[in-house]
Amino acid sequence: MERTEIDSPEHPVLAEIADIERDIQLLREMDERVNQRSEGSQNAPTPSERPKLTNRNIWPLLSLSLNMLLLAGGFSLFLMLGGVNWLQAKLTKVDRKAGYATNRESFFECSPVSEGDIVVVGDSQLDFVEWHELLGSEVRNRAVNGAVLAEIQRRLSEIVDCRPRCVIVNGGINDFQGGRDVEEVKQQFRSMLTMLANKDFEIILVPCFPINSRIYHEQIVRTHPRIHPPEQAEVGALAELINEVNETSSKVHVVDISPFLNGEGELAEEYTFDGLHINGSAAVMLADQIRGILETIPTASAENVATATE
Numbered sequence: 304m305e306r307t308e309i310d311s312p313e314h315p316v317l318a319e320i321a322d323i324e325r326d327i328q329l330l331r332e333m334d335e336r337v338n339q340r341s342e343g344s345q346n347a348p349t350p351s352e353r354p355k356l357t358n359r360n361i362w363p364l365l366s367l368s369l370n371m372l373l374l375a376g377g378f379s380l381f382l383m384l385g386g387v388n389w390l391q392a393k394l395t396k397v398d399r400k401a402g403y404a405t406n407r408e409s410f411f412e413c414s415p416v417s418e419g420d421i422v423v424v425g426d427s428q429l430d431f432v433e434w435h436e437l438l439g440s441e442v443r444n445r446a447v448n449g450a451v452l453a454e455i456q457r458r459l460s461e462i463v464d465c466r467p468r469c470v471i472v473n474g475g476i477n478d479f480q481g482g483r484d485v486e487e488v489k490q491q492f493r494s495m496l497t498m499l500a501n502k503d504f505e506i507i508l509v510p511c512f513p514i515n516s517r518i519y520h521e522q523i524v525r526t527h528p529r530i531h532p533p534e535q536a537e538v539g540a541l542a543e544l545i546n547e548v549n550e551t552s553s554k555v556h557v558v559d560i561s562p563f564l565n566g567e568g569e570l571a572e573e574y575t576f577d578g579l580h581i582n583g584s585a586a587v588m589l590a591d592q593i594r595g596i597l598e599t600i601p602t603a604s605a606e607n608v609a610t611a612t613e
Contacts, residue, residue: 403447403448403449404450407447411445411458416443416445417465418465418466418467419441419467419468420443420465420467420468421439421441421442421443421467421468421469421597422462422467422469422470422471423442423445423446423471424445424455424459424472424474425446425471425472425509426446426447426448426451426455426477427447427448427449427580428473428476428512428580428581429471430446430448431448431580432444432581432586432589437586437590438590438593438594445458450477451478451481452475452478452491452492453491455474456498459472459495463498463499463504467504468504468505469504469597469600470499470506470507471509472507472508473510474492474495474511475488475511475541476512476533479531479534480530480533481531485536485537485540485541488537489540489541489544492541496548500552505556505600506554507557507596507597508549508556508557509560509593510538510541510557511533511538511541511542512563512570512581513535513539513568513569514532514538514570515569515571515572515575515578515579516532517578518576518578519579520578522576522578523578523579535568535569539568545557556596558589558592558593559592563581563588
């Protein structure tokens with residue numbers, strides 16, 4: 304065989320040698336990569352050499368987490384309150400008259416009290432009863448749900464000049480629910496009675512009904528968590544004032560609410576649905592008492608009193 308044939312690049316032996324050299328080079332490269340990885344793992348820090356979380360590291364993380372939770376909670380509350388619409392309503396001053404009391408007062412303006420009427424003035428404990436059905440057509444109900452004593456006194460001042468035959472008055476429970484001090488409530492009640500003194504009509508006072516605590520908390524506190532449940536001692540103190548006035552004035556008559564109470568001195572369950580207001584059965588009982596008082600009023604003041612049977 305000639306030398307030129309062996310030196311030729313296309314000779315089969317040379318081609319085989321070239322393939323072997325390439326394989327060796329690949330193996331070397333692979334070996335270098337393995338060595339590099341091995342050296343990297345040897346230089347990696349051991350668990351004891353790794354940085355540990357210290358108090359200096361933990362507190363910023365806890366603070367950040369707490370702030371994030373508070374931010375998320377505040378945003379959730381914002382959405383529950385109504386989001387942008389709620390915020391806009393809070394920031395916008397709107398002078399508008401609306402609500403149950405405003406509607407009632409607009410009716411009062413269109414249907415004024417006449418001379419000789421029997422007028423009911425108070426809060427929701429008298430508002431929800433159809434007194435004209437129970438006592439007769441001459442009865443005008445001017446009680447308003449949610450009214451406090453100051454509002455009741457203002458409404459009475461508008462009525463007394465109409466020369467009614469008799470006014471049936473209650474009030475004070477909403478003052479207690481608003482958290483007013485019992486002495487303040489008594490003073491306001493005295494002021495109201497002073498305004499009525501020396502007027503030429505009879506006064507029938509209906510004391511506040513003590514709440515039924517269990518039903519009241521289930522039905523009212525559950526939906527009005529900021530309300531102040533009237534305490535029995537508060538209601539009792541106002542009742543004592545009413546009784547004192549009854550003993551010193553012949554024109555003042557007080558309804559006996561004891562038949563409506565249970566053994567604990569609270570509004571009995573059979574006479575209330577929410578622990579605060581009387582139901583239909585209690586309203587009929589109360590009307591019977593009021594009718595009995597009206598019958599004791601001198602003929603000159605009560606001769607035209609209509610009864611439910613009429």
